[in-house]
Every structure is written in C-alpha cells, then in structure tokens.
Amino acid sequence: MFENTQNSKIDSLGEFGLIEHLTKVFTNTQPSTIKGVGDDAAVIDCGDKYMLISNDILLEGVHFDFVYTPLKHLGYKAVASNVSDIAAMNGTATQILVSIGLSSKITLEAIEEVYAGINAACEHYKVDLVGGDTSSSQKGFFISVTAIGFVEKDKIVYRKGASKAELVCVSGDLGGAYTGYMLLEREKRLFLENPEIQPDMEGNDYILQRQLKPEARTDIIKIFDSLKITPTSMIDVSDGVSSELHHLAKQSNVGFVIYEEKLPIDQNTFDKARELGLDPTVCALNGGEDYELLFTLKQSDYDKVKNSTDISIIGYVTELEEGINMISRSGNKHKLEAQGWQHT
Amino acid sequence: MFENTQNSKIDSLGEFGLIEHLTKVFTNTQPSTIKGVGDDAAVIDCGDKYMLISNDILLEGVHFDFVYTPLKHLGYKAVASNVSDIAAMNGTATQILVSIGLSSKITLEAIEEVYAGINAACEHYKVDLVGGDTSSSQKGFFISVTAIGFVEKDKIVYRKGASKAELVCVSGDLGGAYTGYMLLEREKRLFLENPEIQPDMEGNDYILQRQLKPEARTDIIKIFDSLKITPTSMIDVSDGVSSELHHLAKQSNVGFVIYEEKLPIDQNTFDKARELGLDPTVCALNGGEDYELLFTLKQSDYDKVKNSTDISIIGYVTELEEGINMISRSGNKHKLEAQGWQHT
Numbered sequence: 044m045f046e047n048t049q050n051s052k053i054d055s056l057g058e059f060g061l062i063e064h065l066t067k068v069f070t071n072t073q074p075s076t077i078k079g080v081g082d083d084a085a086v087i088d089c090g091d092k093y094m095l096i097s098n099d100i101l102l103e104g105v106h107f108d109f110v111y112t113p114l115k116h117l118g119y120k121a122v123a124s125n126v127s128d129i130a131a132m133n134g135t136a137t138q139i140l141v142s143i144g145l146s147s148k149i150t151l152e153a154i155e156e157v158y159a160g161i162n163a164a165c166e167h168y169k170v171d172l173v174g175g176d177t178s179s180s181q182k183g184f185f186i187s188v189t190a191i192g193f194v195e196k197d198k199i200v201y202r203k204g205a206s207k208a209e210l211v212c213v214s215g216d217l218g219g220a221y222t223g224y225m226l227l228e229r230e231k232r233l234f235l236e237n238p239e240i241q242p243d244m245e246g247n248d249y250i251l252q253r254q255l256k257p258e259a260r261t262d263i264i265k266i267f268d269s270l271k272i273t274p275t276s277m278i279d280v281s282d283g284v285s286s287e288l289h290h291l292a293k294q295s296n297v298g299f300v301i302y303e304e305k306l307p308i309d310q311n312t313f314d315k316a317r318e319l320g321l322d323p324t325v326c327a328l329n330g331g332e333d334y335e336l337l338f339t340l341k342q343s344d345y346d347k348v349k350n351s352t353d354i355s356i357i358g359y360v361t362e363l364e365e366g367i368n369m370i371s372r373s374g375n376k377h378k379l380e381a382q383g384w385q386h387t
Numbered sequence: 388m389f390e391n392t393q394n395s396k397i398d399s400l401g402e403f404g405l406i407e408h409l410t411k412v413f414t415n416t417q418p419s420t421i422k423g424v425g426d427d428a429a430v431i432d433c434g435d436k437y438m439l440i441s442n443d444i445l446l447e448g449v450h451f452d453f454v455y456t457p458l459k460h461l462g463y464k465a466v467a468s469n470v471s472d473i474a475a476m477n478g479t480a481t482q483i484l485v486s487i488g489l490s491s492k493i494t495l496e497a498i499e500e501v502y503a504g505i506n507a508a509c510e511h512y513k514v515d516l517v518g519g520d521t522s523s524s525q526k527g528f529f530i531s532v533t534a535i536g537f538v539e540k541d542k543i544v545y546r547k548g549a550s551k552a553e554l555v556c557v558s559g560d561l562g563g564a565y566t567g568y569m570l571l572e573r574e575k576r577l578f579l580e581n582p583e584i585q586p587d588m589e590g591n592d593y594i595l596q597r598q599l600k601p602e603a604r605t606d607i608i609k610i611f612d613s614l615k616i617t618p619t620s621m622i623d624v625s626d627g628v629s630s631e632l633h634h635l636a637k638q639s640n641v642g643f644v645i646y647e648e649k650l651p652i653d654q655n656t657f658d659k660a661r662e663l664g665l666d667p668t669v670c671a672l673n674g675g676e677d678y679e680l681l682f683t684l685k686q687s688d689y690d691k692v693k694n695s696t697d698i699s700i701i702g703y704v705t706e707l708e709e710g711i712n713m714i715s716r717s718g719n720k721h722k723l724e725a726q727g728w729q730h731t
Contacts, residue, residue, distance in 0.1 A: 052495040061521055065502045071515040073481045075537075078517070085517035087482060087535065090434030098442075098484045098533050099520050106522070137417045138431060140442045142531060151396040158409045171415040173422070173429035176443050177405055178450070180527070187486060187531045189442050191431065193419075 059290075081294070082202050083131035083279060084192070093199055095136075095192040097128035103146070103183040110234075111227045114153055116255045117186070118160025124281065125190035126168045127259035127334040131279040132201070134194035135264065138173045139165070142187040144180030157186070168261060198273055205276040205295035205339040211358040212274075212348065214263045214336045216307040217284060218323060221330025222316045223247070223254030229319065249311040257334045263353060270347045274338035283331040288367050289381040291339070298365035301358030301379075303372050328369075328379070403634075425638070426546050427475035427623060428536070437543055439480075439536040441472035447490070447527040454578075455571045458497055460599045461530070462504025468625065469534035470512045471603035471678040475623035476545070478538035479608065482517045483509070486531040488524030501530070512605060542617055549620040549639035549683040555702040556618075556692065558607045558680045560651040561628060562667060565674025566660045567591070567598030573663065593655040601678045607697060614691045618682035627675040632711050633725040635683070642709035645702030645723075647716050672713075672723070 056064055066080045077093060078086035084097035101107055101121050122139060129136040141161060145154065165172055170190070230242040244251060260279075267273065276295050278287045284306075288299050306327045316323040339360055340348065348354045361368075367379040400408055410424045421437060422430035428441035445451055445465050466483060473480040485505060489498065509516055514534070574586040588595060604623075611617065620639050622631045628650075632643050650671045660667040683704055684692065692698045705712075711723040 053489070053493075053498070056495075058521055061498075062519070065498060065521075066516060069506055069509060069516045071517070072513060073515045075481055076515040076517055079515060080518055085482065085484065087438075087517070089436070089438055089537075092433070094431075094433055094438065096440075096482075096484065096518065096533070096535065098486050098518060098531065100486050100488065100522050100531060102488060102522055102524055105524065137419055138429065138440075140429060140440065140533070142442050142444050144444065144446060144529070145397070149397075151400075154397070154405075154409060162413055165413060169416060171417045171420040171423060172410060172413045173415070173420055173431070174424055174440065174442060175406070177402055177409075178444050178446055180446055180449065180529075183524070183527075185488070185524075185529075187442065187444060189440070189484070189533045191440065193433075 078201065083128040084134070084190075086132070086199065092193045093134075093196055095129050095132050095134045095194060096189065097125055098187065098189045099125055099128070100185055100187045102185045108231070110231050112255065114156035115160035115163070118157040119164045119256055121186045121188045122161055122164035122168065122170070123257055123259045124334060125188045126164070126170065126261065127279045127281070129190050129192035130259050130261050130264050131277050131336060132192075132194060133198050133264060133267065133274065133277060134192040135261065136168060136170045136190050136192040138171045138191040140174040140189040141172060142176040142178070144178050144183070144185045146180055146184045149184055168259065200274045200277040200338070201294070202276055202278050202291050203294040205291055205297050205360050207297060207360050207362055209275055209339045209341055209360040210345060210356050211299055211301055211360060212338055212340055212354050212356050213280070213284065213307065214260045214354055215333070216309045216312065217280070217333050217335060218308055218316065218326030218330045219250045219253030219312040220257060220332035221326045222312050222319065222321065223250035223252075224332070225319050225321060226250060226315060227254065247311070247315060249309060250315055253333065257332060259334055260336050263336050266351075266353065272340065272344050272347055274340055277336055277338035280333045280335045280337055281331055283329040284337060285328045285379050286331070286381050287337045288379065291337070292363070292367055296363050298361040298363055299358055299367045300361055300365075300370060302370050305355060305357040307355040307357075422545065427472040428478070428534075430476070430543065436537045437478075437540055439473050439476050439478040439538060440533065441469055442531065442533045443469055443472070444529055444531045446529045452575070454575050456599065458500035459504035459507070462501040463508045463600055465530045465532045466505055466508035466512065466514070467601055467603045468678060469532045470508070470514065470605065471623045471625070473534050473536035474603050474605050474608050475621050475680060476538060477542050477608060477611065477618065477621060478536040479605065480512060480514045480534050480536040482515045482535040484518040484533040485516060486520040486522070488522050488527070488529045490524055490528045493528055512603065544618045544621040544682070545638070546620055546622050546635050547638040549635055549641050549704050551641060551704050551706055552686060553619055553704040554684045554686060554689060554700050555643055555645060555704060556682055556684055556698050556700050557624070557628065557651065558604045558698055559677070560653045560656065561624065561677050561679060562652050562660065562670030562674045563594045563597030563656040564601060564676035565670045566656045566663065566665065567594035567596075568676070569663050569665060570594060570659060571598065591655070591659060593653060594659055597677065601676060603678055604680050607680050610695075610697065616684065616688050616691055618684055621680060621682035624677045624679045624681055625675055627673040628681060629672045629723050630675070630725045631681050632723065635681070636707070636711055640707050642705040642707050643702055643711045644705055644709075644714060645712075646714050649699060649701040651699040
C-alpha cells in the first residue's frame with residue numbers, strides 16, 4: 044500500500060522541509076497558542092508566563108550507537124538536548140516526560156542505567172520527571188523526551204528577531220562533539236576489523252565528553268539574566284552553526300557575516316580534528332550536537348559580553364540579500380551553505 | 388553489553404510495574420509540579436489553571452498493523468487517544484506535538500495521509516499542532532504524540548479520590564474496539580491464507596470504527612460541566628475496564644463491585660463477539676482501546692445521570708479489603724483480576 048523502494052521526494056524535502064510540507068495546511072485556533080511549529084520549542088500562554096514545550100526522539104542506529112554509547116550517558120544526553128531547546132528560547136526547563144521503546148534484546152539492568160542517566164540530568168538541571176510511557180518496540184530502542192519550561196513574557200527569544208548590524212555570538216566552543224563522534228567511529232571501525240585492538244581514547248576526554256555527555260547551557264541563560272541581556276534571536280547548536288545560521292536568517296529575514304578566525308574551537312578539538320584528517324573549521328560549522336547557544340545581540344550590549352570567557356562574538360547581522368557569508372583567515376569571502384562550508 | 392535473550396525480569400514487572408520501578412528514585416523539586424508519574428496526565432501549576440500533559444507512542448507492529456490500518460485513521464487515533472488522556476483528568480486538550488519515526492519503506496504520500504488524519508482530529512477536537520520532530524527510523528514506523536490541555540484548579544479529577552458507597556460509571560459502550568480488532572485479525576489471517584478471498588466487513592461498521600477511528604469523550608467533559616458534576620476519580624479505558632478499575636482502586640485505596648448486567652455493550656459488539664467465539668463480557672472488561680471514561684460519582688449526583696443515554700452506572704465503591712468484584716448475571720460474585728475476568 045505504501046511501500047516504495049525509493050524515497051526521493053522525502054529526501055529532497057529534507058527534515059525541515061518535510062515538517063513544513065506536512066504542517067502547512069494546519070491552522071491554529073487556540074488563543075493560548077503563541078508559537079507553533081518552527082522554533083526550538085512551542086510557546087503557550089499560561090497567564091503570567093509563557094510555557095515552552097519541545098519534543099525530541101533519540102533512535103538507536105540513527106542518533107546513537109550502543110557499541111560506544113554508555114547507557115547512562117544516553118539517558119543524560121536525551122534530557123540535556125531537550126533542556127537545551129528550552130534554553131534556546133531563553134527559558135528554564137522545569138519538567139520532562141520520558142517515553143521509551145524497549146527492544147526485546149534490552150535487559151532491566153540496561154534500562155536502569157539509562158534511567159540513572161536521566162535521573163542524574165534531572166538533578167543537575169533541576170527538572171522533574173512527571174510522565175511518560177514504555178512500549179515494547181519490536182525493532183530497536185528509542186527514547187522520546189518532552190521538555191517543559193517557563194519564561195517571563197518579556198524575556199522570550201525566538202529564532203525571529205535579529206536586525207541588521209547586530210552582533211552574532213556563540214557560547215562555549217564548537218566542533219568538539221563532531222570530532223568526538225569521528226574518533227569513536229574510527230575506533231569502532233578498528234575494533235570491528237581487529238577485536239584485539241584496545242580503543243585509543245587517552246587524552247581525548249574533552250571531545251568524548253562533548254559527544255557522549257553534552258551539557259545544555261542553562262548557565263548562559265542565567266548570565267543573560269544577571270547582565271540584563273535579552274538576545275534578539277537565538278537557537279541551540281544541534282545541527283551545526285551553518286545550519287542554525289540559516290534558520291535564524293530565514294526567520295529573521297536577515298543575512299550574516301561571520302569570521303573564521305572568531306569561531307571558538309578548543310585546542311583538543313583542533314588537534315584531534317587535524318589528526319583525523321578533518322578541517323577544524325568544517326567541524327565547527329557543520330558538526331552539530333555541541334548544544335551551545337547561537338544568538339544575536341544589540342550593539343549596545345557589546346560592553347557586557349566583550350570580555351566574557353563563555354561568549355564569543357563571531358560576526359554581525361547583514362541584509363537578507365547579502366546571504367550568509369564567512370570571511371576566511373585569508374580574508375576571502377565564502378557563501379555558507381546550510382550543509383556547511385567547503386574549501387574552494 | 389546489554390543483550391539478553393530472556394527478559395523475564397521486565398516481563399514480570401509489567402508495563403506499569405516497570406515505570407514504577409524505574410521512577411521510584413526520582414524526586415520532584417519544582418513547586419509547579421502538582422502531579423508527576425502515575426495518572427493519565429502530568430499536572431503542572433501555571434497560575435490560574437492547571438496544565439495537563441501526556442505522551443503516548445504508537446508503534447508499527449505493536450499498536451497498529453499497516454495491513455488493515457488506514458493511514459488517515461492511524462493519524463486520527465494517535466491524536467484522539469491523547470486527547471482522551473486529557474479528558475480523563477476532566478480537562479480540555481488545546482495543543483499537541485507530533486513526532487514521527489519514518490521507516491525507509493514509507494512514501495511521502497503515506498506520511499501525508501497520516502497527517503491528513505492528524506489534521507482531521509485537530510479540527511474535530513480543536514487542538515493546535517504546535518511542534519514535533521521527524522526522524523528516519525531504520526526499523527519501523529512510529530508516532531509519538533504529546534497532548535497539552537488545561538483544567539480549572541477546582542475541577543481537576545485524578546485516579547485518586549473515590550470513596551466508599553460512591554457510584555461507578557462509564558460513558559458510551561464497551562468491548563467494541565476489541566471485537567473490531569479480533570475481526571480484523573481474523574480477516575487478515577484468512578487473507579494471508581488465501582489472497583483471493585475478499586474481507587467480509589459488511590455490517591461491521593460500528594465495531595470497525597471503534598477499533599480504527601475511536602473518539603475521545605470530550606463531550607462527556609462538557610456534560611459534566613453543564614450538569615455541575617465533578618467526578619471523584621476518573622481514568623480513560625485504554626487497557627480495559629478491569630485494568631482501569633485496578634488503577635482507580637490502588638490510587639483511591641478502595642474496592643469495587645460492578646454488575647455484569649450493567650456493562651454497556653452495543654448489540655453489534657455483542658453479536659459479533661459471539662460469532663467470533665468470544666464472551667462479550669470478557670470483551671467489555673479486558674478489551675481496551677474503547678477510550679470511554681470510567682469514573683466515580685457522589686451518590687448525590689445520581690439524579691443528574693440516572694436517565695443519561697451517554698453514561699451507565701455499573702456498580703459502586705467498596706472498602707479496599709473487599710477487592711474488585713463482579714456480580715455475574717447469575718448472581719455469583721467473581722474476583723476481577725487486572726487482566727480481566729475468566730468464567731469460573
């Protein structure tokens with residue numbers, strides 16, 4: 044009835060195009076719906092504050108590989124990535140619901156480990172587990188996390204809102220999670236070729252943690268609050284800075300210029316990327332899963348962030364027509380595609 | 388690391404025991420968390436009202452079979468079953484988030500059909516689609532729906548709250564969804580044995596609709612409001628009346644007596660169950676997926692519901708020690724197990 048060996052139509056739409064395509068005929072009628080599909084979280088009016096809500100699914104074989112993903116870290120990451128979506132709206136996560144699909148291969152001890160990670164994340168981020176569902180999945184394990192949070196109405200930040208000449212900023216550093224992933228994939232390949240070989244993970248703690256146990260930048264939201272900063276637009280870096288810049292550009296109707304030399308890349312990330320034959324700039328732009336916050340600020344906030352060790356100013360906002368460009372170290376201007384950047 | 392061919396520990400806990408086991412070490416610290424795990428929906432304080440939130444997952448091969456589930460109905464049912472969870476707290480659903488896992492076999496046209504059903508349900512129940520996620524699932528299709536709703540603080544109804552001598556009531560009729568399921572399974576078996584045979588569905592519209600396109604009883608919530616009734620406890624019938632009575636009993640610390648002859652069973656359900664060699668009472672008690680509301684009322688509400696065609700009084704609340712019992716048509720008393728009732 045619905046089987047088809049080729050899925051060219053779905054592939055050509057892409058994930059974001061597919062959601063847009065499927066939801067374009069839907070109309071919102073509830074007065075409490077402030078923002079529906081198309082941001083990091085949905086926004087619902089509930090009186091004094093806005094409630095934020097997001098849902099993400101992590102699938103075995105797509106988002107994680109049991110060969111090298113510790114189960115406790117998997118539980119932790121599932122929560123952290125959703126808390127990050129709430130932070131990307133300048134909100135604070137307060138509750139989560141977790142539903143899991145259990146494959147027949149999984150043991151009770153394994154599920155307990157996943158929940159130990161979920162519990163560790165709940166304690167760290169001060170969120171309550173309030174619901175969920177378990178189902179036996181015939182085919183593979185997955186976790187679905189719904190995160191709920193709140194934000195003051197005058198503090199909410201959307202992907203929409205950036206204006207020309209504003210500053211483009213990013214928290215922390217970039218490319219570590221992707222470099223960690225590439226290292227894990229290499230070691231997995233070597234192990235599968237020769238199970239006698241012990242994986243070489245020494246000295247790679249930083250990038251491995253970036254991949255396996257990322258943190259949501261809830262601390263940055265607190266810094267905004269203490270510095271009395273409200274970003275004009277914001278998104279979290281789950282698919283890579285290039286992709287996220289395209290989301291901000293599309294929803295804010297602006298363009299961007301960013302500087303290669305301003306991209307914050309940790310030395311460990313840089314060195315390991317090189318060793319793995321990767322361009323550190325490509326890792327930073329395309330890598331994804333860093334769960335840092337990418338945001339725009341009014342120029343008047345410059346003094347508040349210029350000396351921050353947690354926030355880097357990487358460029359500025361331009362007109363829509365100019366598109367999204369990166370000035371390379373050598374001073375050349377390159378168009379940034381959503382899929383990232385290739386040396387030309 | 389986690390593989391195990393036998394899952395006896397998980398099986399012995401059961402779905403509800405597993406959730407209890409996994410979540411017992413979690414503690415809630417957010418003041419806005421009113422009710423966490425263990426009811427039809429989580430309850431979050433958001434000022435004037437309580438917000439209700441629930442999440443359910445429908446999995447291919449577990450919750451539905453593509454052989455006989457029309458895709459549009461699948462989308463509709465995924466929404467209706469979650470709207471029903473909100474109704475079970477005496478609330479009104481207002482928004483949903485839908486995440487889907489796409490198997491490589493599924494076409495764009497098939498997904499569009501699923502979303503057409505989701506849209507039809509959104510329009511029928513007046514809920515807005517506000518978010519979600521799509522992922523390519525290597526292994527099978529699934530839908531995860533998160534429903535959000537609201538209820539006045541003094542109108543919320545939990546599973547907890549029933550008291551001795553109150554009335555036990557159920558909306559609509561029971562067993563239709565299960566009988567429809569058994570009919571579809573029979574026709575599937577016959578078709579697989581001999582693909583020349585056309586399925587015999589004539590005259591079975593009612594039970595097929597009960598299985599394939601169930602409705603959430605949002606109309607009953609409106610009746611409660613107009614009659615100024617607030618049930619003392621409530622749950623929706625997703626796993627069968629027997630199982631739901633055990634949930635109400637456990638959380639309310641009560642027992643129940645129900646009468647076999649009072650169980651509302653539609654004539655179509657009754658006749659088809661008999662034809663399929665099933666006991667209609669067993670279908671009504673164990674069937675599940677009827678999405679009717681099972682609730683307890685104060686005796687003083689008796690006059691308000693005694694002549695209702697939408698609500699049946701099926702028994703009364705007893706002491707915890709008495710357990711859950713059914714008085715059969717022949718006047719014998721049978722203990723009702725969570726898994727239902729067997730002729731003795």
